[in-house]
Amino acid sequence: MKKLLSVFLAVCILLSVCGFSAAAEDTADAYSDYPVIIVPGYGASPLFSVNGDGSLGEQVWGWNIIMDRLTEQLKKSFPELLSGAVTLTLGSAKELGEALGNAAAEMLGTLAFNGDGESVYNIAPLPNDPSLCRWDLFEENFDGDLYSEKEIGRTLDDYVPEDRIFNFAVDFRYGAQYNAEKLDEFICRVKDYTGKDKVNLYAVSHGGQVAATYLHRYGDKGDVYNAVLTVPAIGGSYVAYDVLTGSLAAQEDELLLFIENALYLEQDFEMLLKTQPLGFVDDILINMLPGLKQVAGLWESLWDFLPYERYREVFSTVDEEACAGLLAKTTEFHENVMANIGESLRRCRENGINVSIVAGTGNAIVTGSQQNSDAIIHTSGATGAKVAPLGKRFANGYICEGGVCGDPAHDHLSPSMEIDASCAYLPENTWFVDGMFHGMTFNEDYAEELAVRLLLTDTLPDVHADPAFPQFRASENRAYAVYGSFVDSPSGYIDKDSAVYTVKNLSEEYELRILSIYADGLDLRFEGDYGRLLAPGESADFRVTGRIPAVSTARAAVTVTFRLKGSYTPYNHRTFRYTVNNGAPARYDAENPLADRDFTPPVAAVLSEPVVNILQKAGLLEFVSMWFNILLGLLMRIKNLFPAA
Numbered sequence: 001m002k003k004l005l006s007v008f009l010a011v012c013i014l015l016s017v018c019g020f021s022a023a024a025e026d027t028a029d030a031y032s033d034y035p036v037i038i039v040p041g042y043g044a045s046p047l048f049s050v051n052g053d054g055s056l057g058e059q060v061w062g063w064n065i066i067m068d069r070l071t072e073q074l075k076k077s078f079p080e081l082l083s084g085a086v087t088l089t090l091g092s093a094k095e096l097g098e099a100l101g102n103a104a105a106e107m108l109g110t111l112a113f114n115g116d117g118e119s120v121y122n123i124a125p126l127p128n129d130p131s132l133c134r135w136d137l138f139e140e141n142f143d144g145d146l147y148s149e150k151e152i153g154r155t156l157d158d159y160v161p162e163d164r165i166f167n168f169a170v171d172f173r174y175g176a177q178y179n180a181e182k183l184d185e186f187i188c189r190v191k192d193y194t195g196k197d198k199v200n201l202y203a204v205s206h207g208g209q210v211a212a213t214y215l216h217r218y219g220d221k222g223d224v225y226n227a228v229l230t231v232p233a234i235g236g237s238y239v240a241y242d243v244l245t246g247s248l249a250a251q252e253d254e255l256l257l258f259i260e261n262a263l264y265l266e267q268d269f270e271m272l273l274k275t276q277p278l279g280f281v282d283d284i285l286i287n288m289l290p291g292l293k294q295v296a297g298l299w300e301s302l303w304d305f306l307p308y309e310r311y312r313e314v315f316s317t318v319d320e321e322a323c324a325g326l327l328a329k330t331t332e333f334h335e336n337v338m339a340n341i342g343e344s345l346r347r348c349r350e351n352g353i354n355v356s357i358v359a360g361t362g363n364a365i366v367t368g369s370q371q372n373s374d375a376i377i378h379t380s381g382a383t384g385a386k387v388a389p390l391g392k393r394f395a396n397g398y399i400c401e402g403g404v405c406g407d408p409a410h411d412h413l414s415p416s417m418e419i420d421a422s423c424a425y426l427p428e429n430t431w432f433v434d435g436m437f438h439g440m441t442f443n444e445d446y447a448e449e450l451a452v453r454l455l456l457t458d459t460l461p462d463v464h465a466d467p468a469f470p471q472f473r474a475s476e477n478r479a480y481a482v483y484g485s486f487v488d489s490p491s492g493y494i495d496k497d498s499a500v501y502t503v504k505n506l507s508e509e510y511e512l513r514i515l516s517i518y519a520d521g522l523d524l525r526f527e528g529d530y531g532r533l534l535a536p537g538e539s540a541d542f543r544v545t546g547r548i549p550a551v552s553t554a555r556a557a558v559t560v561t562f563r564l565k566g567s568y569t570p571y572n573h574r575t576f577r578y579t580v581n582n583g584a585p586a587r588y589d590a591e592n593p594l595a596d597r598d599f600t601p602p603v604a605a606v607l608s609e610p611v612v613n614i615l616q617k618a619g620l621l622e623f624v625s626m627w628f629n630i631l632l633g634l635l636m637r638i639k640n641l642f643p644a645a
């Protein structure tokens with residue numbers, strides 16, 4: 001079972017990084033006619049060896065060849081891998097990890113950097129020539145397999161004519177400053193080529209760090225109109241920290257949920273993983289590391305990814321003297337760019353560049369760092385916001401610090417009370433999507449519409465402009481199956497008008513039946529037609545009864561349990577987090593500034609503490625809790641059938 005799961009995981013990871021995306025349909029004339037430049041995510045640009053005459057030779061990196069090479073390497077290393085796999089059955093994943101690491105080193109060895117932070121071999125990405133990498137000409141000029149971020153291009157070309165989309169090619173092994181300089185050259189070329197005086201930037205992940213660095217260094221030139229930095233690695237990624245320090249602890253359930261979101265899997269497998277001890281995945285990864293570090297350990301970009309607060313710690317993992325050149329460059333980046341990035345982005349906005357950030361929140365980092373994140377990029381680094389430790393939230397009555405925005409009329413505290421955006425790089429222009437995974441902006445209609453409006457219009461000048469696009473909102477990725485909200489209250493809040501709760505079936509495949517709706521932190525009941533089967537996309541309304549206390553900045557949550565008819569894993573639940581906003585602020589206890597993010601599940605109230613602990617250790621608490629909620633919902637409904645009883 002374990003091995004099956006690990007093979008399944010490996011296949012899914014490969015599929016998910018290859019990228020899948022939803023189709024958009026509406027086109028509007030109101031969109032900006034500036035050219036759009038896609039600044040791609042990490043590893044998305046193919047790389048080639050450079051021949052003696054300067055022409056591009058053999059392709060040495062790209063997802064298209066990785067799959068081929070993997071198959072080839074698998075055949076070659078099969079005896080080694082097999083011996084690793086046999087040992088795995090005896091309880092050790094060491095040999096398998098080492099074999100995979102060695103295979104990676106052999107396969108990708110030409111991509112290594114030296115201690116000066118330079119490529120050992122002469123390697124380059126595709127030429128950044130607008131007449132070659134215009135979206136509609138790309139396939140003609142290059143092999144169609146060489147598109148970077150092709151799913152993003154395919155989504156954007158529903159809104160922008162293909163001849164106005166340009167693909168920026170990146171040697172992602174180099175740092176953000178190197179690539180920001182290349183981006184500046186490319187923007188100038190695209191302006192010349194199109195005859196336009198400005199461009200729009202759509203930057204993803206590593207591309208977000210490159211674009212932010214570009215804005216820091218070249219923003220004053222005024223060459224950019226709208227810049228959307230989505231799931232951006234502005235403040236780095238804890239994945240780099242986990243990899244370079246070897247402190248890996250794979251979060252398999254998070255990883256699987258990530259994959260479900262990427263592939264629109266409407267089946268839920270992550271619950272299965274919670275009951276499987278999968279420590280062997282860590283053993284494989286940890287033993288793969290030496291091989292992987294031979295290839296990528298000195299990449300400037302990996303060092304640029306180190307979060308500012310952890311940067312110096314990682315020096316002890318390398319020979320500082322031999323790596324002096326690399327460390328000088330990445331230290332300069334951390335001290336001069338990363339440390340001042342908020343100020344630079346705000347200066348760009350003051351000078352008329354519409355910079356916006358769209359970030360995912362609410363997930364752990366897949367490689368083990370316990371940071372509130374989109375699974376890859378910690379939310380505090382992506383946005384500059386003050387974020388409570390993962391699993392915690394700010395206590396009731398918390399007041400935003402106001403580091404950047406001190407306007408008392410603005411509420412920059414997330415309804416989940418985990419994020420204080422008043423000290424973000426851009427408090428008025430940062431959108432947080434709770435539950436959205438890394439790189440999944442175009443995998444749901446809500447985030448796609450948000451990103452497209454920010455990229456192609458000026459109809460969202462800030463987070464206060466349109467109640468349909470509030471600063472904080474939960475993801476609508478259909479892998480979550482349901483989306484719940486109070487109809488007449490601002491998104492994320494419960495107030496005196498919260499009289500109707502609506503639940504939407506996000507599935508495009510399955511009919512859904514709501515089994516129970518349960519409020520935590522409040523005495524609320526949700527009355528409605530639980531028996532009804534909701535068609536894909538359909539919503540059901542529930543009348544909210546009970547007492548909403550006359551208090552503000554207090555936390556509540558609503559958990560919806562449901563059955564997805566016909567799904568392989570039909571029963572599941574989703575919790576939505578709210579702030580009560582109905583009177584005087586709750587008293588803030590400065591002695592206890594943090595509280596647990598999640599309420600104690602109702603089942604814990606009826607079980608003894610040792611039993612709860614045993615269930616938690618076995619990874620079964622969530623599962624048992626879900627069934628308890630389902631039964632509770634059933635009992636309540638029976639009670640409603642016989643109101644006199």
Ligand SMILES: [Zn+2]
Pocket residue numbers: 405406407410412427428
């Ligand atoms: Zn503000």
